[in-house]
Amino acid sequence: SSDKTIPGSSSRTTKENPTLNEGQEQSGTCPLEGVPTLAFPSISTADFQFNIEKASEIIVETVEEFVNKIGNARLVLVDLSHGSKILSLVKTKAATKNIDPKKFFTFVGDITKLRSRSLHCNVIANAANWRLKPGGGGVNAAIFDAAGPELDTATKKRAGSLTPGKAVTVSLPSTSPLFSKEGVTHVIHVLGPNMNPKRPNCLKNDYNMGCKVLREAYSSLFESFASIVR
Numbered sequence: 462s463s464d465k466t467i468p469g470s471s472s473r474t475t476k477e478n479p480t481l482n483e484g485q486e487q488s489g490t491c492p493l494e495g496v497p498t499l500a501f502p503s504i505s506t507a508d509f510q511f512n513i514e515k516a517s518e519i520i521v522e523t524v525e526e527f528v529n530k531i532g533n534a535r536l537v538l539v540d541l542s543h544g545s546k547i548l549s550l551v552k553t554k555a556a557t558k559n560i561d562p563k564k565f566f567t568f569v570g571d572i573t574k575l576r577s578r579s580l581h582c583n584v585i586a587n588a589a590n591w592r593l594k595p596g597g598g599g600v601n602a603a604i605f606d607a608a609g610p611e612l613d614t615a616t617k618k619r620a621g622s623l624t625p626g627k628a629v630t631v632s633l634p635s636t637s638p639l640f641s642k643e644g645v646t647h648v649i650h651v652l653g654p655n656m657n658p659k660r661p662n663c664l665k666n667d668y669n670m671g672c673k674v675l676r677e678a679y680s681s682l683f684e685s686f687a688s689i690v691r
């Protein structure tokens with residue numbers, strides 16, 4: 462095994478105590494889990510058609526409010542492509558704020574495959590639908606696919622539906638591939654405001670209400686993550 466190439470490691474490295482990296486040593490938490498990290502997608506800005514300029518403002522403001530209330534834990538906004546407009550807007554806006562770049566940053570990748578990109582996130586957020594149903598495309602379909610039927614079962618035990626602006630935390634059983642392969646212990650489902658007339662609860666471009674609900678969605682998400690970390 463690769464342990465043999467590290468002098469002295471065979472005696473010190475056990476199942477529970479693999480070689481530590483810098484971030485893990487600083488964290489003071491279980492070395493296997495590393496620094497508690499929430500990966501989250503941009504809620505409502507794709508299928509739900511929420512304005513990305515307004516959404517980026519809300520993401521940066523709520524991150525700024527919460528990032529210092531979660532100890533050494535990290536928040537990471539994830540999107541699929543390097544061309545992501547929401548990632549670049551958020552990056553630009555976050556740089557003008559007093560936000561520690563080690564505790565909040567953006568990342569390009571599939572939220573269900575972050576470990577292979579060397580980003581370990583123990584918690585991921587889902588941009589859910591109000592019935593908390595698998596499928597339907599977007600990040601919701603990707604997360605339910607990757608987590609296997611275990612996520613649907615565990616979700617149903619927690620809640621049958623979600624109101625816009627609210628979040629629900631689901632503990633993943635260790636039999637879920639998302640747990641065993643990615644080290645994800647919790648999925649937080651979040652329902653954002655919907656501006657798409659083809660989806661339920663469309664706000665018909667009412668951005669007074671929309672912004673209020675999106676702000677509430679991120680606050681609920683970060684509060685839920687804080688409760689897991691505490």
Ligand code: AR6
Pocket residue numbers: 502503504505506507508509510539540541547570571572573588589590591596597598599600601602603653660
């Ligand atoms: N990894 C990371 N980010 C992703 C991934 C992924 N695998 N897939 C999509 N994104 P959306 P919404 C990004 O449409 O607008 C669903 O059908 C995507 O680029 O998933 O809140 C649900 O069932 C975008 O930045 O969520 C709901 O009915 C972000 O994730 C509805 O869509 C959110 O895009 C929710 O719509």
